[in-house]
Amino acid sequence: MAKLILNRLAKDFGTGRPAVSDFSLDVREGGFLALLGPSGCGKTTVLRMIAGFETPSDGSIHLGERVIADAAQALPPEKRNMAMVFQSYALWPHMSVADNVGYPLKVRGISDEAYRAKVGEALSSVRLADYAGRRPADLSGGQRQRVALARCLVTSPDVVLLDEPLANLDRHLKQEMEETFREFHQRSGATMIYVTHDQSEAMALATDVAVMSEGRLLQVAPPAEIYARPEGRVVGGLIGRGAILTLPVMGSERHLEWDELQDTLHAANTDGADILVRPEDVTIGGEGAPATVEAVLFEGERHAVKLTLGNGQTLRGFSRVAVVPGERVRVVIRAGWRL
Numbered sequence: 393m394a395k396l397i398l399n400r401l402a403k404d405f406g407t408g409r410p411a412v413s414d415f416s417l418d419v420r421e422g423g424f425l426a427l428l429g430p431s432g433c434g435k436t437t438v439l440r441m442i443a444g445f446e447t448p449s450d451g452s453i454h455l456g457e458r459v460i461a462d463a464a465q466a467l468p469p470e471k472r473n474m475a476m477v478f479q480s481y482a483l484w485p486h487m488s489v490a491d492n493v494g495y496p497l498k499v500r501g502i503s504d505e506a507y508r509a510k511v512g513e514a515l516s517s518v519r520l521a522d523y524a525g526r527r528p529a530d531l532s533g534g535q536r537q538r539v540a541l542a543r544c545l546v547t548s549p550d551v552v553l554l555d556e557p558l559a560n561l562d563r564h565l566k567q568e569m570e571e572t573f574r575e576f577h578q579r580s581g582a583t584m585i586y587v588t589h590d591q592s593e594a595m596a597l598a599t600d601v602a603v604m605s606e607g608r609l610l611q612v613a614p615p616a617e618i619y620a621r622p623e624g625r626v627v628g629g630l631i632g633r634g635a636i637l638t639l640p641v642m643g644s645e646r647h648l649e650w651d652e653l654q655d656t657l658h659a660a661n662t663d664g665a666d667i668l669v670r671p672e673d674v675t676i677g678g679e680g681a682p683a684t685v686e687a688v689l690f691e692g693e694r695h696a697v698k699l700t701l702g703n704g705q706t707l708r709g710f711s712r713v714a715v716v717p718g719e720r721v722r723v724v725i726r727a728g729w730r731l
Contacts, residue, residue, distance in 0.1 A: 394456030394550050395421045396442070396583055401451035403437050411437045413607045415451070419600075424577050424584045425612075426594035428630065429604035435587045436555060438604075442585065443476055443553050444469035455550065470499070475544035476553040479560060481536045483528040490515065490524040493542045500547070514542040517579055518572065534565040534572075541576050552576075554586040558593060570596050591631055595619065603627045621646070621729060628668040628731050633696075635671075635707045636731065640664040646730040653725050657681040657701055666731040671696065673727040674709030680724035683707065685715050699723060 401415040412434040419425050427435040440446040442453060444466060452462035460467040475496070483492050494511040497503075502510070515521045518538040528536055537557060544552050554573075558566045574597065577584055588594055594601050595615045602612040603626070611623045622628040628636055639656040641648060641664060648667065656664070658681070676697065686706070687698040697715060699707040701723075709723060 397454040426598035434607040474551040475549040514546040648728040667728040671708040675724040680722040
């Protein structure tokens with residue numbers, strides 16, 4: 393297995409602002425990396441440069457000891473030993489499931505018993521062995537996505553690239569396919585790079601999450617770390633459902649508790665530090681700071697509450713008892729993170 397390294401990667405389409413700028417990242421060998429960011433941030437462009445569909449304007453891409461792309465030259469996609477799963481599945485409608493899965497083997501000149509064995513193994517790995525003779529039109533969306541995964545697995549790729557593969561599926565199928573992706577990653581041992589704008593997908597699937605904004609890499613870390621210790625307002629705002637308060641907090645501590653926060657909640661928000669507060673760290677009730685309920689969303693096991701503090705700043709929390717908009721309550725912030 394070869395390590396994938398992106399070295400100061402850039403792509404400029406001549407539109408006035410580069411799509412990707414100074415992007416450097418060592419992808420963990422055999423890891424599952426999620427490229428996360430809003431639409432237009434450059435994550436799909438990075439994926440396409442890795443795949444070989446776009447040539448870098450600057451920087452280089454390394455796979456093991458090989459330079460597979462830079463501004464001067466680029467190895468063709470079929471020479472990179474990578475596989476890609478598209479949002480639209482990209483299956484040939486006139487071919488059977490088995491023929492779709494086996495097509496990359498035919499391109500490589502593999503036939504007869506070796507061909508049948510590899511196709512059968514790939515279909516079994518995604519639980520579609522009984523569907524080998526069907527056409528894509530006879531399958532559900534989740535089953536088509538499994539066919540696309542089997543087509544990736546059949547060539548034993550070094551790197552699997554996934555471009556928002558769950559975007560067209562409903563919530564139930566997304567959860568089912570997330571489990572399929574985890575099984576696929578464990579079974580194949582391949583390095584996987586997964587583009588998404590859905591943070592819940594990224595957090596559920598990835599061993600590492602790379603957050604992008606406006607063509608730049610802002611932070612890369614394991615999901616638990618990037619959730620607990622985000623760097624900057626953009627990452628803090630993208631990850632989780634927290635609120636960012638501006639508070640006159642003294643000192644240099646980054647993890648803050650109620651003792652450091654309670655006296656700052658009455659101050660005006662014109663100056664101070666950016667403090668990320670997660671809703672699970674907000675307790676409604678007790679001897680806390682006064683707040684007004686602005687909106688309530690019932691989520692089944694709890695109520696998600698939007699609150700306004702006395703200084704006009706917005707906070708989010710959870711409550712197990714019903715509250716109503718306009719109600720005056722008190723809140724305690726058990727923990728906050730200085731961005």
